[in-house]
Amino acid sequence: MSRRSAGFVGAWAEMQRQHQRQVEAEARRRREEARQVRARQRLATQEHRQFRQAEARRRTEELDAQVATLQGLLTAGCQAPVFRASSLMRAEEIPPFDPGQFAWPVLMPDPSQYQAQGGWTTNGRAQAQAAARARFERAWHAAQTAEAQRQQHLAALQRDYEQRTDAQRAEVRRHNDGVVEVTEGMRRGDSDSVVEYFSAALYSSNVWPEGFPRQVAAAFDSAARQLVLDWELPGYEVVPEAKSVRYVTAQDEDRETARPVTQRRGLYREVLAQSLLLVLHQLFAADEYGILDSVALNGFVDMDPLEFEALVADLFRAMGMQAVTTQRSNDGGVDVDALDPTPIRGGKIVVQVKRYRSTVPPTAVRDLYGTVQDVGANKGVLVTTAGFGPGSHTFVRGKPLELISGGELVDLLHRHGLRGRLGDGGRSTSAQPSPSSPAGAPDDYNVLGMTWSGRVALDVCALVCQGNRVLSDDHFVFFNNPRTPDGSVHAVPAAAPDKAALHVSFDALPEAADRFVLVAAVDPEVNPQADLSGFTDACIRLLDPAMTELGRLKVSDGRSGETALVLGSFRRRPNGDWDFVLGGKGYTGGLEQLVQEYGIEVE
Template sequence: MGRRSSGLIGAWAEAQRVAQREREGQLQAVVRRQREAERSQRSYERDVARMQREQRAEYRRHRDADALRRTRELDERVALLEGMLSSGCRQVPLGVESLRQSEEIEPFAPGRLAEPVAMPDQRLYRPRGAAWTAAGRAQEEQEARAAFERDWYAAQAAEARRVEQLAAYRRQYDEWAAARLAEIREHNGGIAAMVEALRAGEPETVVEFFSAVLYASGAWPEGFPREVSAAYDREARRLVLDWELPGYEVVPAAKGIKYLPSTDQEKEVARPVTQRRALYRDVLAQCVLLALRELFVGDRFGALESVALNGFVEGVDPATGVAGRVCVASVAVERSVFEQLNLELVSAVDCMTGALSGRLSAKPDERVAVLPLLSPERVGSEVVSHGDGEEPDLLAMDPIAFEGLVAELFRARGLQAVTTQRSNDGGVDVRALDPDPISGGSIVVQVKRYRNTVPPSAVRDLFGTVQDAGANKGVLVTTSKFGPGSYTFANGKPLTLISGTELVDLLHQHGLRGRLGTGAVERVAVAEAPAEQDEGFNLLGMVWSGSVALDVCALVCAGSRVLGDEWFVFFNNPATPDGSVAMVTAPRGDKAAVRVGFDALPRRADRLVLVAAVDPEVNPEADLAGFVEAGIVLRDDSGAELDRLRVSEGRAGESALVLGSFRRREGGDWDFVLGGKGYRGGLAELVGDFGIEVE
């Protein structure tokens, strides 16, 4: 009994040991799975942390590079101002030789009309040799002879038509060549008469020519003013003129741009006031010396024995409090004295105030005036004015005259250009031909005398006209300007957009005249502009993958601060007070949309910030990990896609994100800067960074 019990106990004990080993194995398996899960979790967290570090590093590199680029732009601008005199001395002033036209006429080129029609060769018209009988062979010979005679007579008729067409084309060419030669000789005759008038010292011709010399000079940086009032003393051979100088704002107030990672903001490093004032004073002196150089070097007729030049700026005279011209520089110099100077090596201020004994305001930035040495009104001849004050207003000009002026501008640039008829012109106002054999070709030009921003639809229409006309290029000229949508559409296409300010500069560079209004431009279209609503607005559509529900918002800012609570556009405030930014229904394919009029934004606003945040009512526990493949779709008023801008994707644990910002640059253009900063505290924390207090 004892042995039997011992056997049962042993079996039971063995079963217990087996069960224990199974439990230990299962426990070990659970522990292994837990450890593997923990390792996987740690690996995932390391990957996420590395990805976040890389994203932050990439974001910082992007912001640092943007700050560095803008700093380089400031440095380049300052370098341009500092070296303006030396670089301007290397420019070739306007000469009479450049105004003369060559009498070489394009030779007669009949093309294929010059090639005689080939006559058929009777040797090729032989019998087929398929007949077995004499009658058959005779029939084949008769058919071959008939075919030859038919082709010979057809060739003779074609040759007769060619000779007739060639003669007609030759007559047309001879008429055109004679008319063109007469036109060139008439033009050159006018140039010769102008030279004689310059040598004789005719006051009006002298003033007109030397005003054109100043306008056409390439020495002036872009954006510098060009306005002159002048008179000529024939007896003393002295030109006296008032010449507009740039304002204090021409010298950048910022010395550089720094990105501060701690606050995710950009900071402008101010240029020292003393440095900015000294540079501005030097720029004014350089402008005066350059103007004198252009006049004396451009005089090859002995018309100028001396020049008296007064440099003025527009502004409020601190002595009177009245807006007007303030003279900040004045100099009178004899040719013999000026020719002794080596302008490329002089110190502009010392040269003007020392060697030339001129007057230069000690505080031109404050518009402290100097007394002019001699004014045009004190010269015996009539004062002739050119520039913003006296030039024809392009906005008020007759439409046909305006098109003619644009055609004249193209001709002044060496192209052949004519205006089209008013009807059946196919949307073309001017047709031009660039004779360059490599880069030239036919050009269609459309002229839009607008006051409001040209809508992108006009640019699309021009592209269609270029394609329909088979032209090499299309040019759209306007008295207004273009928005981001227009420039985006034109990018990469054979299109050139010329805004109103660019048009005025081009006119002045080629000795033509034109200005844009007499004051502030009204925001109404002239009669010629189409009655389109919402010109210049763009639609910014948002796209992303993932099922997370988001609110897309916009902030109108000056720097990193919103202009005010009412300039924060979101679900409870769907539009800014002026309507320049508004939330709208998203077009098909987009998940959200913001309508923006960049040109309508307040002048003090320099950026439009787009943000996205998780909707707390729809997805209270969600984060932005599902916000991927995100982008901004730039559309025009009609909803047509113009471009796509990549934006940062969301990250786990964050519920709000700065997508990017549109930033106003010098000249009025807007650039897009990628965002990427995320917030765990949602939209409330994000807008707090932009100065909005959330209760």
């Protein structure tokens, strides 16, 4: 081989070795990158698993903490600060006036900064000095204008500040005056003040865990010194269904371990018992004026609409039918689908479930009839916790519709081995003829029947009020004015066992009305020497238009020397419902003195 060829081969071989080294280097680089990617993936996977495991532990710890809070509810509540009316007082904390940039005056120009520039001759120097003076005067006038504007803005800000702070002080004083008024009423034993004070004690408490309801309705029997309280208790869901959470690596998912049913039920019963005891503790601890001798506490749980529908479906199945609840969306106005397998009279039944506190309006019954026709059902059933008016009963006559009131529902549940109650008024009583309604009176109404022991003759009257002021003289219903202008309230003849009765359509009361007050007074013509000492065992019976008793409201007994008495008042809540607040305030000056307090001028 010649030198020339050998050099060529060597160069070629060197090129091949360099290329090979580059290939190997690239392969090593790729292997290193792959190794780093795998390392990062392993690290990311490990971090992901660690994060998911830590998250599962955190959720388990939250469940344990939630259960510990429920178990220690009474202990923590008893250790909390006691409510005092003074805690409701607000301080007049007014921030100082801060005008910001307008607090600083505008800087006036400095004459020394406006010296003549140039001018080596007499005329030139004079012109330069004149120009300097002109610049200074322009700057001075501009600064004076800016300062005047600043002072105007400052004065406006000062006026706005004073107006806002005056309004804040007035609001704080109004609030504090209200607290003082309630406190003074407490010392006197005024029923409204007592109810407001103890309701505030429960509402303002910070011992209840998040998610616990605080719905309360209260009344005070000043004669018995007893507070009657309805307090909403938490539902079953307050006890967590899950006991723990663990992370399953293989499936990359969290799995919950269910809490044993017996443990969950036991803890829920414990929560209910602690809640009632804690309410009693808070009430008596807050009684700094020694007003209460006793508390009648009624705890209730607001049933979820889905649970109510499920209960109705259970009832239909217990009656031998096939029944399922429908989906919440696109149900076409049907809550429960039922099928009666009985030949001839059976078939498809659509059921609507209505949770009402007052009488179901006739429009709901008409809507049910439309649904029956739309879906081609054999029958429609409307189930409610309340009752139905005569308009509804008239409409269903001759139609494939059936109405089940609250009392009838309870009877059916008990008859078929299911549990259910609506309170004292849950069961229906024997139907009695409904007192006739005057023309123009609303179809949807309740009857308030008054019964009492003793032979004293009384006039039972009503006032439609906004606060403690009657809307007008025409909204005072008594023997000389038997009805309000709109017919929402009118007196009717009483049917035994009642001694007096009123028709009231709560939904038709004027929008401005937030109180419906019932009072009783001795009839001076029949019993001129009588007082209310013989007025005992009194109660208001709440009836539907079919005279089915929905509930009884106890009222205070009369006292010697008093000839008029506030029995109680129905008060409109923000959601439109009406709650009854027990009265008890008596008057020695009879009905005349009583109505004067509500703004009626007596000639």
